Each structure stands twice: as C-alpha cells, then as structure tokens.
Amino acid sequence: MARYLRKRVLTGILVILVSLIINFSLIHLAPGNPINLLAGKDNPSQEMIDTLTKKYGLDKPIYVQFIHYIKTLLKGDLGYSIMSNEPVGKLILEKVGPTLLLALTSIILALVIGTALGILAARKRGSKFDIVMNGLSYLFDSTPNFWLGLMLILIFASKLKVFPTAGMVDLRTQSEGIAKVIDILWHLVLPLTTVTLIQIPYYFRIARSSVIQTMSEDFITTFRAAGMKENRIFNKYVFKNAILPTVTVFGINLAYVISGVAIIEIVFAWPGMGRLMMTAISKRDYPLLMGIYLLLSVSIAVCMIVVDVVYAIIDPRIRYD
Amino acid sequence: MKRLSLLLVICLILGIFTGCGGTGTENDVKKDEDQTETVTDAPKEGGTLVVGMTGDPSTYNPDYQADGYLQPIAENIFNRLIKVTNNQEIVPDLAKSYKVSEDGKEITFYLNEDVKWHDGEPFSSADVKFTFDTIISQDGQLAGSLTSVNEITTPDDNTVVFKLKDNDSSLLGYLAWDACYIMPKHIYENTDWSTNPANQNPVGTGPFKFVSHQKGVSVTLERNEDYWGDRAYLDKVVFSIIPDANTAVQALYNGELDILGVEPPLSEAQNFESDTNLKVGRQYWPSRYYMFFNIKDSIFKDIKLRQAVSLGMDKDDIIKKALKGIGEKSNTAMTPLYEWALNTTDVFPERDVEKAIQLIESAGYTKNSDGMYFSATIDVFNVEPFTDIATILKDNLKDIGVDVKINMMEEAAWDEKVWYGRNYDFSLLAGYQGPDPGALAPRFSTDGLINLMGYSNSKVDEALKKGGSLVKQEERAPYYQEAQKYIVEDVPIVPISEYISIAPYQSYVEGHPTSEGIIDKTGFHEYTYVWLNK
Numbered sequence: 001m002a003r004y005l006r007k008r009v010l011t012g013i014l015v016i017l018v019s020l021i022i023n024f025s026l027i028h029l030a031p032g033n034p035i036n037l038l039a040g041k042d043n044p045s046q047e048m049i050d051t052l053t054k055k056y057g058l059d060k061p062i063y064v065q066f067i068h069y070i071k072t073l074l075k076g077d078l079g080y081s082i083m084s085n086e087p088v089g090k091l092i093l094e095k096v097g098p099t100l101l102l103a104l105t106s107i108i109l110a111l112v113i114g115t116a117l118g119i120l121a122a123r124k125r126g127s128k129f130d131i132v133m134n135g136l137s138y139l140f141d142s143t144p145n146f147w148l149g150l151m152l153i154l155i156f157a158s159k160l161k162v163f164p165t166a167g168m169v170d171l172r173t174q175s176e177g178i179a180k181v182i183d184i185l186w187h188l189v190l191p192l193t194t195v196t197l198i199q200i201p202y203y204f205r206i207a208r209s210s211v212i213q214t215m216s217e218d219f220i221t222t223f224r225a226a227g228m229k230e231n232r233i234f235n236k237y238v239f240k241n242a243i244l245p246t247v248t249v250f251g252i253n254l255a256y257v258i259s260g261v262a263i264i265e266i267v268f269a270w271p272g273m274g275r276l277m278m279t280a281i282s283k284r285d286y287p288l289l290m291g292i293y294l295l296l297s298v299s300i301a302v303c304m305i306v307v308d309v310v311y312a313i314i315d316p317r318i319r320y321d
Numbered sequence: 322m323k324r325l326s327l328l329l330v331i332c333l334i335l336g337i338f339t340g341c342g343g344t345g346t347e348n349d350v351k352k353d354e355d356q357t358e359t360v361t362d363a364p365k366e367g368g369t370l371v372v373g374m375t376g377d378p379s380t381y382n383p384d385y386q387a388d389g390y391l392q393p394i395a396e397n398i399f400n401r402l403i404k405v406t407n408n409q410e411i412v413p414d415l416a417k418s419y420k421v422s423e424d425g426k427e428i429t430f431y432l433n434e435d436v437k438w439h440d441g442e443p444f445s446s447a448d449v450k451f452t453f454d455t456i457i458s459q460d461g462q463l464a465g466s467l468t469s470v471n472e473i474t475t476p477d478d479n480t481v482v483f484k485l486k487d488n489d490s491s492l493l494g495y496l497a498w499d500a501c502y503i504m505p506k507h508i509y510e511n512t513d514w515s516t517n518p519a520n521q522n523p524v525g526t527g528p529f530k531f532v533s534h535q536k537g538v539s540v541t542l543e544r545n546e547d548y549w550g551d552r553a554y555l556d557k558v559v560f561s562i563i564p565d566a567n568t569a570v571q572a573l574y575n576g577e578l579d580i581l582g583v584e585p586p587l588s589e590a591q592n593f594e595s596d597t598n599l600k601v602g603r604q605y606w607p608s609r610y611y612m613f614f615n616i617k618d619s620i621f622k623d624i625k626l627r628q629a630v631s632l633g634m635d636k637d638d639i640i641k642k643a644l645k646g647i648g649e650k651s652n653t654a655m656t657p658l659y660e661w662a663l664n665t666t667d668v669f670p671e672r673d674v675e676k677a678i679q680l681i682e683s684a685g686y687t688k689n690s691d692g693m694y695f696s697a698t699i700d701v702f703n704v705e706p707f708t709d710i711a712t713i714l715k716d717n718l719k720d721i722g723v724d725v726k727i728n729m730m731e732e733a734a735w736d737e738k739v740w741y742g743r744n745y746d747f748s749l750l751a752g753y754q755g756p757d758p759g760a761l762a763p764r765f766s767t768d769g770l771i772n773l774m775g776y777s778n779s780k781v782d783e784a785l786k787k788g789g790s791l792v793k794q795e796e797r798a799p800y801y802q803e804a805q806k807y808i809v810e811d812v813p814i815v816p817i818s819e820y821i822s823i824a825p826y827q828s829y830v831e832g833h834p835t836s837e838g839i840i841d842k843t844g845f846h847e848y849t850y851v852w853l854n855k
Binding site for chain 1: 369371376377379380386387460464515516520521535536537538539559561562563564565567568569571572574575577730731732733734736737738740741
C-alpha cells in the first residue's frame with residue numbers, strides 16, 4: 001500500500017506540473033493582457049505601460065516567466081495579484097471558506113439524496129416512481145444552473161419573499177455570533193438548493209444503474225433461488241457493491257464542483273472563489289489565476305488519491321500491493 | 322421527495338410565466354399600504370443605505386489606476402478641488418471658489434478652511450500640490466490631461482495656483498471629473514503610492530469615512546461627523562457587491578437594496594416605471610453609443626462606404642429593439658449637453674436606403690450572387706447592449722447590400738484587437754465625452770488618445786486647438802461648431818443614441834443624486850443628501 005501510495009503521489013505531482021504548464025501557456029496566450037487593463041484607456045503613456053510591463057516581468061519570454069513562477073512557487077510564494085497588489089495566497093484563502101461551505105454541503109446532500117433515490121428507483125424498477133424520477137433526473141441534468149438559480153430567486157425571493165436574493169449576510173443587521181450563523185444558513189438555502197438539484201441526477205443515475213446491474217448478477221439470482229429474503233440480499237450484498245461507483249463519482253465531482261459553482265456564486269452574489277476566478281479571468285490577473293488553477297489541480301489530484309484509498313477500504317477485493 | 326420535486330417543477334414552470342411579467346398585483350396592493358404618507362419635509366438623520374455594486378474595488382487610490390468599482394465609493398470618501406454635478410455643471414468642492422486669469426494661463430483656487438482629513442490631520446494647499454505633482458510624476462490616470470500644467474504653487478495654506486504653459490480651457494473640466502481626488506500628503510509622501518497600505522484603508526476628506534471592505538461581500542462607510550461641508554444624514558452607506566445585474570434587480574424588488582446602484586438590464590427598465598414601490602432616476606450623460614470606422618486600414622478608407630453605412634443605419638430601430646427605448650437618437654457630432662458649442666446645422670443624415678446604395682455603386686462595387694456589394698466585420702465586446710446593437714445593425718445594413726459579420730469577443734480581447742491593435746473594420750463604443758466640448762479633441766484630433774479611427778483632418782485639428790486655447794464660451798463655440806461640421810462631412814464615426822442611465826431606488830429614499838434640488842449639488846454616486854423617509 002505504501003509503495004502504491006508513493007507512486008500515486010508522484011503521478012499526482014506530475015499531473016499538477018503538467019497542468020501548471022498548460023494553464024500558464026493558455027492564459028498567457030489568450031488575447032488581452034493585464035497591463036492594458038491596469039493602465040486604463042483614457043491616457044496610458046507608453047512609458048507607463050513599459051514600466052508596468054517590466055514591473056510584473058511580462059517583458060520576458062514566456063518560458064522565463066514560467067521558470068520564475070515555479071521558482072517562487074517552490075519557496076511557497078504564490079505571488080501578488082496584479083489588480084489588487086495583495087498576496088494571491090491571502091486572496092484565495094479569504095474565498096475558500098464560502099466556496100467549500102457551498103460546494104461540500106451541496107455535494108454531500110446530492111450524494112445522499114441522489115443515491116437514496118437511485119437505489120429506491122432501482123428497487124422499484126419500472127414503477128411510476130422510477131419513471132417520474134428518471135424524467136426529473138434528465139430535466140435537472142439538462143437545466144442550465146444559472147437559469148435554475150434565477151428561477152429560484154424569482155419564486156422564493158422576489159415573489160414569495162421567503163429567502164434573500166443575494167449575498168451571504170444581511171448587510172442591514174450585520175448580526176454576530178449564533179444569529180450570524182443562522183443568517184448565513186438562511187442565505188445559503190437558495191444557492192445550495194440550486195447546486196444540489198443540478199448534481200442529484202449524477203448520483204441518482206449511477207446508483208440506479210449500478211444497483212440494477214448488481215441485482216442481475218448470477219450470485220444474487222443464486223441467493224434468491226436459495227430463498228434468501230429480498231431485503232437481506234439487498235442490505236448485505238447489493239448495497240456495498242452498488243455504492244462503489246458512487247465513490248469514484250464523488251471524488252471527481254468534488255473537484256469539479258469547487259470550480260463549477262462559479263456561476264452560481266455570481267448569480268447569488270455568494271462571496272466564494274469562483275467569483276474570484278471569473279474576475280481574475282476577465283482582468284487577466286495572471287498570478288491570481290495561476291494560484292486558483294494550482295489549488296484546483298491540487299485538489300483534483302488529492303481527491304483522486306483519496307478515492308483510491310477509500311476504494312481499498314470499502315472493497316476488500318482491491319489491494320494495492 | 323417525489324411530491325416535493327413535482328411541486329418544484331410546477332413552481333418553476335409557473336415562475337417562468339409569472340416571474341417574467343414583472344411585479345404582481347398582490348405586491349402592488351401591499352405597496353400602497355406601505356406608502357401611507359409618512360412624508361415629512363425635514364430630512365431625518367440616521368439609518369443605513371444599501372447600494373448595489375457589481376464588483377470589488379481593487380484599490381482605494383482613485384488617482385493611481387483606473388477602477389470603475391471604486392468610482393461610486395471615491396465620490397463619498399474623497400473630495401476634489403471642484404466637482405461636476407449630475408447637471409454637468411462644475412461646482413466648488415474643496416475649493417470654495419476659483420479665478421482664471423485674463424490670459425487664461427493661471428488658475429487660482431481658494432480652498433475651504435478648517436478642513437480635516439478623516440484621521441484628524443489638517444488639510445492644506447500642500448495636499449493639493451502633492452496630489453497633482455504625484456499624478457504627473459507617477460503617470461497617474463489623469464496625467465495625460467494635465468500636460469498643460471507647468472507648475473503648481475501654494476502662496477498660503479488655503480490658496481493653490483495652477484500655472485499653465487498654454488491656456489487650456491478643458492483643464493477645469495478634467496479637474497472636476499474623476500481621477501484627481503485630493504490625497505493626504507502626510508500619508509503618501511515618500512512612499513510608493515501604488516503599494517501604500519492606505520490604498521486598502523483610505524483616508525479622505527469626504528462626507529463619509531471608510532470603515533471596512535469585506536471582499537466579495539460589501540464596502541461599509543460611516544458618516545464623517547467632522548465634515549467641513551454639509552453633514553450627511555445617513556449613519557452608514559453599505560455597498561453590497563452583487564456581480565450579476567439580474568440578481569441585483571431582484572434584490573432591489575426584494576427590498577435588500579435601497580438603491581440599485583448598477584446599470585440594470587435594459588429589458589427591466591419598463592418594469593421599474595410601473596412599480597409603485599420604486600422611484601426611477603434618469604441620468605442623461607455626455608456619453609453616447611456610436612459606431613466608428615477604421616479609416617486608416619480597412620475597406621472603410623473610402624468615404625463613400627462610410628457615408629453609405631451611415632445612411633443605411635436605422636437608429637430608431639436600434640433604440641427601440643436593442644436599447645429597449647432607453648435612448649435618444651443622436652444626429653449631432655457632439656453630445657447635445659453642451660448646447661453652447663453644439664452645431665445643429667451640420668448633422669448626420671436620416672436613413673436613406675436608396676442614396677446609400679447609389680453611393681456604394683458609385684464607389685465601384687457591384688452586387689454578388691447573394692445580392693451583397695461587400696462584406697465587413699464589426700468587432701464588438703460581449704456586453705449588452707452592444708451585441709444587440711450589432712445584430713440590429715447587421716439587419717439594417719443588409720438592406721443596402723452590406724454583408725456584416727459580427728465578431729463578438731471578450732472585452733480584454735477586444736481591447737487588444739481594436740483599442741490597441743487598431744486591427745478592425747468597424748466597431749461600437751460608448752463612453753464619457755465630457756466634461757467639456759474639449760472632449761472632442763482626444764477623439765477627433767490626429768494625435769488624439771482615443772482616436773481609434775486613425776482620423777486626420779488638419780482643419781479639425783486646428784479648430785479643436787483653437788477652441789481649447791480660448792477662455793470665453795462665446796469665443797470657443799464657433800471653433801467647436803466648425804470641427805463638428807467636418808466630422809459630419811468625413812464620417813469617421815456615426816453616433817447612434819445618447820446614453821441615458823436608469824437609476825431605480827426605493828420610494829422611501831429621499832435626496833437621491835438624480836432628484837430635484839440635489840441634481841445640481843452632487844455627482845451621480847454621492848450620498849451626502851440622501852435620507853430615509855421611513
């Protein structure tokens with residue numbers, strides 16, 4: 001196991017390095033640059049543009065910039081944001097909390113609800129419940145998340161006035177302590193519902209199809225023939241087999257959701273990292289963008305390793321020796 | 322769960338129909354009850370005003386770098402020497418008065434006394450001199466517009482003299498506009514003004530003090546109790562950061578915002594008018610939507626083609642469909658706001674399809690098998706309403722046999738291709754064209770900074786130079802009118818519509834910057850006179 005882990009960590013680092021190279025090249029090759037935006041349009045003198053370009057090292061060839069970036073990165077320094085002049089690490093840290101709160105809560109809810117519904121649908125295959133749930137899963141799977149978000153705002157905030165439209169806290173009351181926690185949770189309801197509803201179909205379909213597949217295995221038929229009760233067969237043999245693929249999806253999805261909630265964060269004015277990323281893209285803030293991408297690739301790599309380990313724990317057939 | 326999901330689907334479908342139709346009757350009834358006349362004449366002190374905003378300011382040094390998100394905040398934290406109001410007039414700010422010398426080469430500002438910085442330090446003419454010296458030496462945003470300044474002197478603590486190389490009648494306008502807020506010398510002196518910690522914790526002289534900035538959430542200001550001018554009524558102003566304008570509009574409907582504060586989607590504008598819970602301010606800017614041609618290096622080098630496109634454009638159609646009626650047809654070469662210098666005789670012609678086709682044919686073009694004379698690409702950035710304007714324009718120009726290809730791109734990419742690269746056929750833009758007719762110069766003079774067209778007409782250069790060098794309006798006017806005549810003749814641009822901002826706010830908000838009595842006192846985002854009538 002230890003040898004396997006070492007190997008996995010090394011591949012993980014390689015993946016991160018390759019993704020760094022690709023990201024660095026892509027964002028530097030994209031049209032537009034931060035200096036134009038920084039200098040403003042009204043009267044940027046060439047002198048000012050040259051000074052700024054030099055200040056951020058953008059006058060050097062791209063490979064030199066990359067080597068410089070890696071060197072400072074190895075010292076644990078993510079650099080400074082071009083737009084705000086603040087350390088990238090600090091900017092990201094400020095935003096990670098709200099994003100994790102939204103992404104993690106939604107993914108766990110989607111996992112539990114989606115898997116439960118999927119298992120139920122599979123066990124009642126062909127029933128009305130199964131048909132309706134299948135239909136809904138396709139509906140929500142094909143619904144654009146920002147649209148769903150706006151619809152929830154229209155209904156529950158603007159019309160029914162049950163939940164707040166935007167933000168994380170009520171700016172008028174600016175409560176503290178427990179009241180603040182409740183306020184945040186209250187503001188969390190609509191964005192959380194949106195992200196969860198969009199994700200449920202993944203887990204639903206994975207759980208449903210893997211339960212159906214396991215139930216049609218020969219050994220299950222043997223159990224049935226031996227007269228074992230349906231519930232016992234399910235609880236003891238089907239369930240464990242069926243949730244294995246869900247774990248894989250969970251790992252991949254976690255990293256995806258952390259970056260994918262960006263649009264939802266914008267719709268609901270949720271102060272997370274996604275929004276930071278969108279601003280960094282539109283302002284071509286290279287160091288900030290690289291910092292965010294680095295965090296994403298690290299979290300994907302880590303998630304994949306964790307998934308492999310969890311696999312081994314859940315499934316005794318898998319051993320990494 | 323099954324029921325819940327079904328209910329949700331039904332709600333969503335209902336929501337599409339009801340939600341898009343604006344406000345419901347039930348809400349309207351409630352609104353009327355809410356509005357039971359609590360109107361009092363005397364402004365009430367206190368309360369927190371929540372204003373929407375689409376992004377975080379990256380710095381609080383308004384003179385150093387361009388940052389649209391800072392502008393509404395800067396107006397409340399800082400002061401300028403003089404400021405431009407919503408009526409586009411220049412009024413005193415830190416300078417209680419000013420005097421321009423006979424030859425126009427010396428402007429003397431007399432400053433208000435007993436002005437204090439938010440940290441308690443006294444303000445003086447030294448701060449003013451420091452600010453402008455720094456803008457010039459550090460290439461601040463406004464440096465390009467201060468080239469006429471030779472020297473700034475401070476005869477005493479309350480007097481500042483700008484000595485100019487040449488008379489520059491546009492200078493006062495620039496000093497009243499953005500990017501020249503007076504900064505505290507005692508904090509910035511001998512430091513790097515791009516990285517000074519005060520850039521994240523600003524100290525100004527304005528009606529509100531900076532309290533905190535929670536990234537992505539809000540910026541909070543509180544009343545400056547020791548303000549030297551009219552004391553603000555509000556205890557606090559909180560700028561709530563909502564990146565999506567659609568969400569901000571819903572937050573306004575839901576009462577989470579007092580003032581929308583952001584440019585609403587134009588399609589919403591009609592709904593505000595019919596909502597009795599809201600008042601709608603309209604702000605007519607010296608800004609306009611216009612189309613411009615690459616005269617130097619594109620098919621539009623040929624003036625006949627430019628004239629044809631100008632004749633083929635249906636401005637009424639664009640205003641109706643793309644701007645949803647929020648606009649006013651532009652036919653003059655300059656914003657009509659500076660009436661004293663406006664040329665209303667030489668104007669861009671009305672739509673004439675036949676004449677346009679004749680012009681194209683006389684330029685030697687013949688129809689191809691698709692019935693088109695030529696094709697051209699319009700580069701637009703993917704921001705509303707520019708994308709809609711381009712679409713309607715494409716349709717308009719099809720009538721005169723011009724095949725328009727729309728190239729939509731991200732703003733940063735557009736900047737690189739059009740603004741800096743000058744590699745385009747034609748494009749669309751809007752932008753502030755004030756605070757004085759002198760703003761024609763950077764756009765239309767040969768070496769103008771915003772002359773993206775590559776336009777060059779020595780007569781225009783001459784007229785604009787003359788207009789800028791004289792002092793009195795009646796002397797300047799003929800030169801600006803002459804320049805406008807040539808611009809109409811040469812068609813480097815085609816103006817489409819005047820720019821009108823829609824500013825909705827809750828009906829209990831009094832003293833809004835666009836309201837009567839205040840409109841000639843403050844800028845668009847200054848909340849000194851706002852109070853909450855509830």
